[in-house]
Amino acid sequence: xxxxxxxxxxxxxxxxxxxxxxxxxxxxxxxxxxxxxxxxxxxxxxxxxxxxxxxxxxxxxxxxxxxxxxxxxxxxxxxxxxxxxxxxxxxxxxxxxxxxxxxxxxxxxxxxxxxxxxxxxxxxxxxxxxxxxxxxxxxxxxxxxxxxxxxxxxxxxxxxxxxxxxxxxxxxxxxxxxxxxxxxxxxxxxxxxxxxxxxxxxxxxxxxxxxxxxxxxxxxxxxxxxxxxxxxxxxxxxxxxxxxxxxxxxxxxxxxxxxxxxxxxxxxxxxxxxxxxxxxxxxxxxxxxxxxxxxxxxxxxxxxxxxxxxxxxxxxxxxxxxxxxxxxxxxxxxxxxxxxxxxxxxxxxxxxxxxxxxxxxxxxxxxxxxxxxxxxxxxxxxxxxxxxxxxxxxxxxxxxxxxxxxxxxxxxxxxxxxxxxxxxxxxxxxxxxxxxxxxxxxxxxxxxxxxxxxxxxxxxxxxxxxxxxxxxxxxxxxxxxxxxxxxxxxxxxxxxxxxxxxxxxxxxxxxxxxxxxxxxxxxxxxxxxxxxxxxxxxxxxxxxxxxxxxxxxxxxxxxxxxxxxxx
Amino acid sequence: xxxxxxxxxxxxxxxxxxxxxxxxxxxxxxxxxxxxxxxxxxxxxxxxxxxxxxxxxxxxxxxxxxxxxxxxxxxxxxxxxxxxxxxxxxxxxxxxxxxxxxxxxxxxxxxxxxxxxxxxxxxxxxxxxxxxxxxxxxxxxxxxxxxxxxxxxxxxxxxxxxxxxxxxxxxxxxxxxxxxxxxxxxxxxxxxxxxxxxxxxxxxxxxxxxxxxxxxxxxxxxxxxxxxxxxxxxxxxxxxxxxxxxxxxxxxxxxxxxxxxxxxxxxxxxxxxxxxxxxxxxxxxxxxxxxxxxxxxxxxxxxxxxxxxxxxxxxxxxxxxxxxxxxxx
Numbered sequence: 102x103x104x105x106x107x108x109x110x111x112x113x114x115x116x117x118x119x120x121x122x123x124x125x126x127x128x129x130x131x132x133x134x135x136x137x138x139x140x141x142x143x144x145x146x147x148x149x150x151x152x153x154x155x156x157x158x159x160x161x162x163x164x165x166x167x168x169x170x171x172x173x174x175x176x177x178x179x180x181x182x183x184x185x186x187x188x189x190x191x192x193x194x195x196x197x198x199x200x201x202x203x204x205x206x207x208x209x210x211x212x213x214x215x216x217x218x219x220x221x222x223x224x225x226x227x228x229x230x231x232x233x234x235x236x237x238x239x240x241x242x243x244x245x246x247x248x249x250x251x252x253x254x255x256x257x258x259x260x261x262x263x264x265x266x267x268x269x270x271x272x273x274x275x276x277x278x279x280x281x282x283x284x285x286x287x288x289x290x291x292x293x294x295x296x297x298x299x300x301x302x303x304x305x306x307x308x309x310x311x312x313x314x315x316x317x318x319x320x321x322x323x324x325x326x327x328x329x330x331x332x333x334x335x336x337x338x339x340x341x342x343x344x345x346x347x348x349x350x351x352x353x354x355x356x357x358x359x360x361x362x363x364x365x366x367x368x369x370x371x372x373x374x375x376x377x378x379x380x381x382x383x384x385x386x387x388x389x390x391x392x393x394x395x396x397x398x399x400x401x402x403x404x405x406x407x408x409x410x411x412x413x414x415x416x417x418x419x420x421x422x423x424x425x426x427x428x429x430x431x432x433x434x435x436x437x438x439x440x441x442x443x444x445x446x447x448x449x450x451x452x453x454x455x456x457x458x459x460x461x462x463x464x465x466x467x468x469x470x471x472x473x474x475x476x477x478x479x480x481x482x483x484x485x486x487x488x489x490x491x492x493x494x495x496x497x498x499x500x501x502x503x504x505x506x507x508x509x510x511x512x513x514x515x516x517x518x519x520x521x522x523x524x525x526x527x528x529x530x531x532x533x534x535x536x537x538x539x540x541x542x543x544x545x546x547x548x549x550x551x552x553x554x555x556x557x558x559x560x561x562x563x564x565x566x567x568x569x570x571x572x573x574x575x576x577x578x579x580x581x582x583x584x585x586x587x588x589x590x591x592x593x594x595x596x597x598x599x600x601x602x603x604x605x606x607x608x609x610x611x612x613x614x615x616x617x618x619x620x621x622x623x624x625x626x627x628x629x630x631x632x633x634x635x636x637x638x639x640x641x642x643x644x645x646x647x648x649x650x651x652x653x654x655x656x657x658x659x660x661x662x663x664x665x666x667x668x
Numbered sequence: 669x670x671x672x673x674x675x676x677x678x679x680x681x682x683x684x685x686x687x688x689x690x691x692x693x694x695x696x697x698x699x700x701x702x703x704x705x706x707x708x709x710x711x712x713x714x715x716x717x718x719x720x721x722x723x724x725x726x727x728x729x730x731x732x733x734x735x736x737x738x739x740x741x742x743x744x745x746x747x748x749x750x751x752x753x754x755x756x757x758x759x760x761x762x763x764x765x766x767x768x769x770x771x772x773x774x775x776x777x778x779x780x781x782x783x784x785x786x787x788x789x790x791x792x793x794x795x796x797x798x799x800x801x802x803x804x805x806x807x808x809x810x811x812x813x814x815x816x817x818x819x820x821x822x823x824x825x826x827x828x829x830x831x832x833x834x835x836x837x838x839x840x841x842x843x844x845x846x847x848x849x850x851x852x853x854x855x856x857x858x859x860x861x862x863x864x865x866x867x868x869x870x871x872x873x874x875x876x877x878x879x880x881x882x883x884x885x886x887x888x889x890x891x892x893x894x895x896x897x898x899x900x901x902x903x904x905x906x907x908x909x910x911x912x913x914x915x916x917x918x919x920x921x922x923x924x925x926x927x928x929x930x931x932x933x934x935x936x937x938x939x940x941x942x943x944x945x946x947x948x949x950x951x952x953x954x955x956x957x958x959x960x961x962x963x964x965x966x967x968x969x970x971x972x973x974x975x976x977x978x979x980x981x982x983x984x985x986x987x988x989x990x991x992x993x994x995x996x997x
Contacts, residue, residue: 156954157769157946159758167705167724168759241727246719273717293727294760313769313849313946314841339944344840525699525959528707544710546717563718570703572721573710 146332146665147317148635151345151357152651154338157313162300164279165242165293171336174654175318176302177279180210180229182658183272183548186379186647188439191272191548192658195224195280195303205266205592208249208274212257216325218282220301225256231283233261233274241293245273245547266592269556272548276654305329305661314338331635331663349374355631358649360498364424364627373633377641377648378625380428380438382542383554383618384502386490389534390617391577395567398537399486404469405515406616411462412513413506415455415622422502427622429455433609434543434558435551437623443551443602445609453620462513479514487516491530491539494521499540502621531575534567541575542624552590555608558618559583576617583608637662672984679980686972691743694964695736701728701756701959708958728756747969753962757954763966766951771933771970773842774940774947777863778932781870786925788871789878793921794914796879797886808883811876823869823942830865837865840944866943870936878921885917892916923982930978933971 154170164172173179180196198211216224233251236243247270249261261274281292282301289295300308306329309319318334337354339345346361348354349371361367367376388406389396399405410432419427429437429452435444437452444451471479471486479486490507492499503519510517517538522530530536546553557563557573561584564574571577586604593600612618628648630638639648639659646658702724709716734742746753752763792811796804814822831839843849843858889895890913898908937949944950948967955963 155944156950159761159766161758161760166759167709167720167727168757241723244720244723245717277717296760314843339840523698524707524957525697525704528703529699531707532703544716557718572703572706572718573716 145634146330148331148334148355148631148660148663149353150334150336150650150656151339151348151354152336153345153357153359154336156338158311158316158336158338159313160296160298160311160316162297162308163292163295164281165236165244166296167244171308171316171318172297172300172302172653173279174304174657175306175334175660176300176304176308177281178302178304178657179276179279179654180212181275182646182654183276184644184646184655184658185545185547185549186381186439186655187644188442188549189645191275195229196275199271199275201268201271201594205268205594206263208261208263208267208271210259210261210275212259213325214257216303217323218284218301218303219307219321219323220282220285221323222282222284224280224282224303226253226259227256228283229253229280230259231287232278232280235281235286235292236278239291239293245277246270247274247278249274268593268595269550269552269591271595272546272550277547279654305657306334309333326661329661329663330665331660332665334660349629352631355634356628356650358626358628358651360424360426360627361629364426367629371629373631374629375632375638376627376629377639378426378627379641379644379648380623380625381436381647382544382624382626383430383434383436384427384499384540384542384621384624385430385618386506386538386621387531387536387541387576387618388538388616389536389567389575389577390615391579394534394564394577394579396534396577398488399481399484400488400537402469403615404465404471405486405488406619408462408465408513409510409515410453410616410619411458411465412510412515413453413621414457414509415453417509418502418505419622421505422498423622423624426625426627428625429453430620430623431609432613432616432620433605434554434612434618434620435605435609436545439549440551442598443605445602445606447606447610448613450613457509457513459513462515466514473514477511477514478516485516486514487518488537489518489520491520491522491527491536493524493527503540506621532570532572534565534569534571534575534577538619540621543618550595551605552587555583556587559608559612560587578612578615578617580611580615583611634666635663636666637664675980675983679976683972683976686976687744687747687969688740690965690968690972691740694959694961697956697959699959701961704957704959705756728759743965747965752966752969755955755960755963755966757958757960757963763962766963767948767966767970770946770948770951773945774936774949775932777866777945777947778870778936778939779929780863781867782874782925782928782932784867785871785874786878786921786928789875790882790914790918790921792875793879793882794886794909794917797883797890797917798909798913800883800887800890808876808880811879813876814872815874815876817873819869819873820938820942822873823866823939826865826869826872827942838862842946862943866939866945869942870939881921881924882917885920886913889913889917923986926978926982926985927975930975931971933974 158170161169162172162176163169164177178194180194181191182194183191195216196210196212200209201207212226212229218224230251230253233247236247249263249267251259251261253259263270280303285301286292305321305324306318307321309317315335315337320329320332322328339348345354345357345359349357349361352373363370364376367374386409388400390401390406392401419425431437431444431452432450433445433448466479471481474480474485490503492503500521507517507519531539531541543554543558546557559578560574561579563572564577564579565571567577586607590601590604626649628650632638639645647655648659650656702721705724706716706721755761755763755766758766792807796807827839831837838861842862843855849855895908895913898912933948937953939945940947940949941953951963952967954960955967
């Protein structure tokens, strides 16, 4: 999910601009053929990507910086690629094999032989150890919570040791740590703040040229898997989604992520283009659910949350707010499709009902002591069943969704009052717990495994009392049994699916009963790509990588696979 | 001399007050840079491990735990040294370099547009005032309507007509992305071309104010005795109009112009948004959206200094032009 991108389209008034954004990009494309070091780069094998960047780029190719503009996957590689969109084995990149010892405290990794850094120096396991030690020494770079100690056995083997079983840390270490060259990074005075103007990596691409309004990557001729057929990738800055859609129309952007109007007819409206929608993030009404942690309001009553859950007509929400790009959601928050195998049999609904069940909703409320008042809204002890829902100004699909849900809930005797707030205020009240309901989506972890989502959003360790910053268990859900199951999962070999399922069953049923995050739908991430110019894109049948242009390192996996059609 | 010393003293106090407000107001905004950054990354990339929060706190130095008052004095000290700090939103770029990049665009675009609008308004106002009662008077409501139309609306209409429908001007940006910024004709030409439409919208929307003010002053100047005298002497009409009436009528507008020059630095946030112009206004918006206190403070400082400076110049000039203002009460 990427509401920032997809919703900003309305901020830029839609009335401006029909095809003129093209001017910028047309020029960008047509002038590329002049020799600028890349040699074989021509228009036909240059892919123009638009990541939603509005405004100039500030050159920063440090893959560990939160403000990096490019690097992970394309210039700097991880050891393995983990596909969060499909349940599949990790794809070897710089690593070739890995294995855990029996207790999950020791991770042995074999790295690829004969790989060179783009400056010609050889890559070895010592570079991997150096990278891991560097992020340990500089906590500001340790965004993955890495806590092991690494030791190189020889040039191609290393071992990472952990104090306790760390199966679940594996995908972070293997897939989210970008290996950097020791001979360059070892000399930096402060690698955390260095902006790495001349990045040297092992990746399929190298930096070609940088300008504030666009920068270009060129295929690495010495890439260990052979020079990619896609010769150049140019990242452009446009003013917003409207400009992106205009550029698509003009055929001057080859790949962007974000919905365009009339999304189901992309092939007709944008000749040569196709669209793909991948469900990955669950849209939910987050509730400040725990009275113990300081939440106030009717939503602290689980019956109210359940009643809201049953009163929603998800088909209507999907068609009115999401152009039918959303899909079914499981109340246990495993991802239908990818995680179908682990969706618990013990759930009352394996997926949330797509139509409203008013009778069920009313029964839940009445059993909990709510009675219908004169205005058709339930009340209890003089308190009306009226809730506020925060939504960020300008996020049109969420605003529409909240309006639709409001209508549906009103019919069920529940009043919700949408409150549009600025982004900063919204994220502040979400973190601090100063809200009753808000609409947001839950995100997945580094590997195709629902464990990560559970550990992020349902663990006591990631929540806080109201008034303190929770990160990211915003709903203030805290259940010792779920905590214990999460702890047990950390110590269970991921291969042992039977042992894991027991814990997943418990977590999912507890979540369904408590419902701190009221499931709405699984949101689809839609991308439009130039299928006529390049072949090899992921499809819903062959989802070899998550196809979002801003998803790193997923995009690099796609760049490697693309072939220019003109050759 | 005491007059000037008192003025300078007053401006120093005003500067201090402005700096203090610059410090405290952004900190009263909801949110903090780290959470905003986290939320932004989540929205953009999906996966942000909770451990990332700690690392960003350390990286951005947001979690110093120092009391606000100590931060305040450190801030004042840094400002005196000209150290504006490091921007969070484009970490680790220096605020001064971010501002340095954006300021020339704003100065040239808004500066020239303001100058043009002033010159046009004064000339038209003088003519319209001189010929009061003729059909030219209809220029007053016409330009006032343009000034009254919400600025973004005017800009969007011009974009829709001239950039989208007719394709005469580029839609957005400050220059063609394939050109390398620098002193070369290709880039400068592109910059001028890209600046035309934004400049046009600024001129159109502000010319009405100057015109109205000038016209009214012109009308009252024309009933002055010295204009009558000049006419009676048989001077040429254009000479009476420019040398006698207009010259006196323009004085109040000049003072207003000097002050509006001070505001040039603050740019025009809406213009820069509509046209994706790489100026100071869009940087200010970026700072606000990311809780980038250092960037906001830096920009506010520049604006404050420019406005105070322009006022100071006007004050001093007035004292020079009109000795009465120097007399102590």
